[in-house]
Amino acid sequence: MKRVFSGIQPSGRLHIGNYLGAIKNWISLQDKYDTIFGIVDYHAMTVKYNPEEMNNRVLNAAINYLAAGIDPEKSILMLQSGVKEHTELAWILNTITPISWLERVPTFKDKIKQNPDNINMALMDYPVLMAADILLYKAEFVPVGEDQVPHIELTREIARRFNSIFGNVFPEPKEIIGKAKRILGLDGREKMSKSLNNCIYLDETAEETEEKILKKAVTDPQRKRKSDAGNPEVCNVFAWHTFFSTKDEIEYVNNGCRKALIGCVVCKKMLIKNINKELEPLHEKQAYYQSHIDEVKEILYEGTKKAGAIAKETMQQVREAIGFLY
Numbered sequence: 001m002k003r004v005f006s007g008i009q010p011s012g013r014l015h016i017g018n019y020l021g022a023i024k025n026w027i028s029l030q031d032k033y034d035t036i037f038g039i040v041d042y043h044a045m046t047v048k049y050n051p052e053e054m055n056n057r058v059l060n061a062a063i064n065y066l067a068a069g070i071d072p073e074k075s076i077l078m079l080q081s082g083v084k085e086h087t088e089l090a091w092i093l094n095t096i097t098p099i100s101w102l103e104r105v106p107t108f109k110d111k112i113k114q115n116p117d118n119i120n121m122a123l124m125d126y127p128v129l130m131a132a133d134i135l136l137y138k139a140e141f142v143p144v145g146e147d148q149v150p151h152i153e154l155t156r157e158i159a160r161r162f163n164s165i166f167g168n169v170f171p172e173p174k175e176i177i178g179k180a181k182r183i184l185g186l187d188g189r190e191k192m193s194k195s196l197n198n199c200i201y202l203d204e205t206a207e208e209t210e211e212k213i214l215k216k217a218v219t220d221p222q223r224k225r226k227s228d229a230g231n232p233e234v235c236n237v238f239a240w241h242t243f244f245s246t247k248d249e250i251e252y253v254n255n256g257c258r259k260a261l262i263g264c265v266v267c268k269k270m271l272i273k274n275i276n277k278e279l280e281p282l283h284e285k286q287a288y289y290q291s292h293i294d295e296v297k298e299i300l301y302e303g304t305k306k307a308g309a310i311a312k313e314t315m316q317q318v319r320e321a322i323g324f325l326y
Contacts, residue, residue, distance in 0.1 A: 001032070001033050001034045002033055002034065002140045002141060003033060003034040003035075003036065003137060003138060003139045003140055003141070004026075004029050004033040004034070004035045004036070004139055004140075004141045004142065004143065004176070005035075005036045005037075005038070005133065005134050005137045005139035005142060005173075006022060006026060006037055006038070006142055006143045006144065007037060007038030007039060007040040007043075007080065007133060008022055008023075008038075008039065008040065008061060009039075009040045009041065009043040009044040010039055010040075010041055010044050010054070010057035010058050010060070010061045011043075011044045011047065011049070011057070011194060011195075012057065012194040013057075013060060013194065013199075013201045013202070013203060014060070014061060014064045014201065014202045014203075015192055015194065015199035015200055015201045015202060016183070016192070016199070016200045016201075016202065016275070016279075017183040017185070017191070017192030017193070017199065018064075018202070019064075019068060019202055020180035020183050020243050021145040021178070021180045021181075021182075021183050022143065022144075022145070023064070023065065023068045023069075023070070024068065024178070024180070025143045025176070025178035025179075025180070026070060026075075026143060027068065027069040027070065028178075029143060029176070030070070030071060030074040030075050031074065033141065035074065035075040035076070036075065036076040036078060036137050036139070036307060036310075037065060037070055037075055037076070037077055037078070038077075038078050038079070038080050038133060038307075039058055039061045039062060039065075039077075039078070039079050039080065039300075040080040040130075040133060041054065041057075041058055041079060041080055041081045042080050042081055042086065042087065042129060043080070043126055043129065043130070044057070045122065046111070046120065046122045046123050046126055047114075047118060047195075048118055058079065058300075059293065059296060059297070060203070062077065062289075062296050062299070062300050063286055063289040063290060063296055064202050064203070064282075064286065065077055066285065066289055066296065066299065067202075067282045067283075067285035067286040067288075067289060068202075068282055068285075072299045072302070072303060076303045076306050076307050077299055077300060077303040078300070078303040078304040078306070078307035078308075079300055079303075079304045080133065082304035082307075082308065083136075083304060083307050083308045083311045085136055085308070085311035085312065085314070085315045086129065086132055086133055086136060086311070087129070087132075088315060089132040089135065089136050089314075089315065089318065090125075090128050090129040090131075090132035092318060092322065093128050093131055093132055093135075093158055093162065094125065094128050096158070096161050096162055096165060097128050097131075097158055097161075099124075101154060101157065101158075102124050102125065102127060102128070102154075103124070105127050105150055105151065105154060106147075106150055107127075107147065107148075107150070107151070108123065108124055108127075111123045114195055127151050127154050127155075128158070130151055130155065131151075131154065131155040131158045131159070134152075134155050134173050135155065135158070135159055135170045135173075135314075136310075136311050136314050136315075137307070137310055137311065137314070138170060138171055138314060139171075139173050140171050140173055140174065141173060141174055141175070141176050142155075142173050142174070142175055142176065143175075143176040143177075143178060144175050144176070144177065145177070145180070145181060145182060145183075146177060146181040146182045147182060147191065148175070149175050149177070152173060152174070152175040155172075155173055156172040156173065156174075159171065159172050159173070160172060162321075166321040166322055167321050169314075169317055169318060169321050179243070180243055184236050184239065185198025185199060186198045186199070186200070186212060186213075186216040186217050186218065186236075187216075187218055188217075188218035188219075188235075188236035188237075189218075198216075200212055200213070200275070202279065202282065202286075203283075203286060205283075206276040206279075206280075209272060209275060209276060209279075210272045210276070213237075213268050213271060213272050213275075214265070214268055214269075214272070217236065217237050217240075217268060218236055218237075219235045219236070219237050219238075219264045219267070219268075220232070220234055220235040220257070220264075221234075222234075223257075223264065226260065226262075226263035226264075227260050228260060229257075229258055229259060229260045230257040230258065230260070230264075231257075231258070232253065232254050232257050232258065235257070235267075237264070237267055237268055237271055238253060238254070238257065238267070240271055240275075241253055241267075241270070241271055241274075244271060244274040244275050244278055245270065245271065245274045246274075249270060249274070253267050253270065
């Protein structure tokens with residue numbers, strides 16, 4: 001089977017944006033591809049963090065991967081920092097990647113805005129490490145959100161440049177974009193993000209989710225009263241319905257909003273019910289893995305070992321290509 005690689009950085013608790021935009025899509029790929037899913041912890045170093053919290057962040061990510069449905073019998077679940085070849089390949093790729101390619105990546109400007117007091121070299125260079133993450137496993141497909149497509153395009157360019165200089169080693173990966181292309185946060189303006197505090201976290205209780213949606217989720221800004229006709233196309237709560245609600249429920253909300261037959265509270269309560277219904281089995285599995293943390297560590301250890309064997313083989317080919325076989 002053709003190989004897929006993707007990963008999430010453990011920069012904090014995972015949220016429904018991670019679930020809809022990445023993990024849920026990964027689950028559907030496990031039976032179709034040779035899948036490797038990483039916890040890419042080196043990427044999380046691009047912003048300030050507490051070193052004492054990183055271990056718990058990594059374990060929390062692994063628990064959520066497993067609770068959501070990543071099956072270690074079907075997929076490799078691995079830790080980036082446990083495979084030294086990631087940073088080795090990133091350095092080699094740095095030597096052939098023009099700075100101008102990195103300056104044009106749109107997310108670089110976003111990261112500068114989010115981290116004005118910590119504009120470090122890694123903020124610019126992390127797309128090269130991301131390319132190394134993908135190319136190290138010769139992945140042919142990468143499931144990503146819409147905002148990450150420029151990074152996959154850059155990865156293809158880097159692979160093409162390496163192959164043209166040193167010989168054909170890497171495939172040129174293609175992106176797989178799932179149904180959830182871009183998930184906005186509770187504010188309805190920005191992408192759901194831990195740093196913007198606009199998230200619903202995967203480990204929050206049903207009551208916490210309900211409170212956040214009722215109090216913070218922004219609806220159609222033009223609709224002031226129930227008697228006002230709304231426009232679901234500009235309502236972020238309605239956008240969430242398309243991921244969590246049935247076809248009939250979506251039509252009911254769409255029609256009821258446009259004709260002022262239902263208010264925003266009714267719309268939100270239906271969404272709350274459906275989100276909590278979908279996340280209930282995930283919460284049950286979270287509780288299991290939290291009480292069996294040694295099992296989680298063993299799965300992560302074994303997956304990282306398997307990934308390391310693949311990476312070692314790739315780097316042998318890379319060293320042969322660049323002439324570093326002394």
